Amino acid sequence: MIGFDLSEDQQQLQDLSHQFAEGEMRPVAEHHDQTMEFPWEVIRKAHELGLMNTHIPERLGGLGLGAIEGAIISEELAWGCTGIGTAIEANGLALQPVIEGASDALLQRYVAPMTESPIMAAYAVTEPGAGSDVAALRTTAEKRGDHYLLNGSKMWITNAGVADWYFVLAYTDQEAGYKGMTAFLVEKGWKGVEVGKKEINLGQRCSDTRGLSFSDVEVPEENVVGEVGRGWMLAMGAFDHTRPLVASAAVGLARAAMEHAIRYASERKTMGRLIAKHQAIAFKIAEMARDIEAARLLVRKAAWLKDSGQRNTMYASMAKAFAADSAHRIASDAVQIFGGYGYNTEYPVEKLLRDSKIFQIYEGTSQIQRMIIARELFSGR
Template sequence: MIDFGLSEEQKELQRLAREFALKEIRPHAEEHDRAGKFPREIAKKAFEIGLLNLNIPQNYNGAGLKVLDEVIIAEELSYGCSGISTALAANNLATAPVIIAGNEEQKKKYLGMMTKELTFASYAVTEPQAGSDVAGIQTSAKLVGDEYIINGSKQWITGASEAKWFYVLAKTDPSKGHKGMSAFIVDANTPGVKVGKKEDMMGQRASATHAVIFEEVKIPKLNILGVEGEGFKIAMKAFDHTRPGIAANAVGVARAAMEHAIDYSKTRTSFGVPIAMHQGINFMISDMACEIEAARLLAWQAAWAMDNNIRNTKLAAFAKRFAADTAMKVATDAVQIFGGYGYSNEYPVAKLMRDAKIFQIYEGTSQIQRLIIAKEIFLR
């Protein structure tokens, strides 16, 4: 039986997140965007009312929510401001590999750390020369005695300046391609870990994105996740957990852009009528509403599959690809509906358009989602 209704608990989570987004996020969005300020104070409030680290199991004092619950919350927080919600959600991507592949000791230490007090962690996979082509990374990890020595550079790491630890993908056996990659937890205060300058980004400017450099970084060999050679698999599996949430974040941005476009189109007049009366405008809004609904349903479906132990790689790629492209299209059309005012930073849709673009790039570009979908269609 198919049921698209939310349970009472889910409606309550949605209400809580929406209220938080409207009261605590949106009023501060512009300031954080302009200054590129990391939203530590907002994160603290989100942590206190239980809107952070939703994916961490209850054994480690987390909320232990289902992916579908996380997705419902993600849409609302991003509806407030996706730069701020991305800063809050970086933890989800860093902790997912630990939840998937960590042993009990690692989970107790690193997941426990996240729930004890406000703590940030980052997922460090991308490198200056390798983003989409993850197997092309150069960072190496060599086992010497009881320690791994890590050398290399990571690029575009969300929340890096705030992170207490990093999930790091490195090559332990470069001759084996993606099967020679391993996953590690690296404490940020380990000698040799350096966080580079903050990137001056087009959108989502509150999310503190930096390069991270590892120079002769010695970590205990116990900090490997799983066994040598499993890193690529773990890194990719993490995306099956997190892409439904990223899709929902994109839906939140699209919904905000559509609402602004609807309000504006009712008050702005041309040729003697509100512009909403022109079919050229109301068809644009009609398409926005339809595509946002479809994107949301894809995100929910991908989350539902994960919650029901159904392999969701293709569904998560459907959701991420469609929702990202929808957010970009809706935000661009919202700017169009605002006309010249849409191009001004004094009106909200310009920021939404800048923010929307990144959904087509991070956590796998829209092209890479298409590759994943094609691979699932032709090779499975």
């Protein structure tokens, strides 16, 4: 990216992603929302077109694209449907710490095959008693000879029911605090791994969210991701790459909501005028456009810092919090602009409002993003 222009390659990627969202996602979005069926057919096509797992390095057979390209794709796919988009993005979240930390043997075994077929993966950190407070994890991995015995349970894990493997964070030394956490790559078919029922969520209903439980699962020591005691760093570090992408998805949803609002406000009349001519409505739409633009700029800055090897933690949190909060407000305003029709399932904006809420919760709540921004601002004082 030079200045604010996309390069020719980035522009092509944006066009491809947009056409895919329009042609393959929008027509089935309502079906998947209503049935909650996992969108396998869309996933397979996205994989075929190279719109998934785009950050797998070239040496493993991937495209090796950066965070900016990831954000460009994410915005367009989310414009299509964030339920389907989340399944794709969650795969990227599971991959990120593995790409950053895993041995070459693990990368060849688990990551390289994902460039050949649409294998799904899940990032399993949250537990019933540990969401924002990751240090409260209770899952443990005890060393027994050449393997670890994994015990515990995870909750709200995206893709848990469709993934072949999970990135799992557990304590190997509870006395050592966050330095006592280790990451493991765990296969779904291993003895002692149990997958919970599909959760029925407010929005993004085709995204597969489940609990996982591990009882005396034997994890070979070669499946430690990175070094023992570095799990926290890997699990949290992944967000520097993925939060700008999640933020970008929120931008895509907000853009869709604004487009629906503009179209409706240009057709619906009250008191002898189009509602777009009422300043109260026009100002709402002006604010939507302002915040979408600002959110995208934050996304691009956070992604650009990451791609250029600079620390971006604060910007990733700014982008995530601002884009998520804006998307939820914009979706709510779009419902308001549609009036009673906005509240009805026959019209598109009620789904967007339901789908938008989760952006303020997963990958760190909006409160946690503010905590990170404040921590970064006050560090060293």
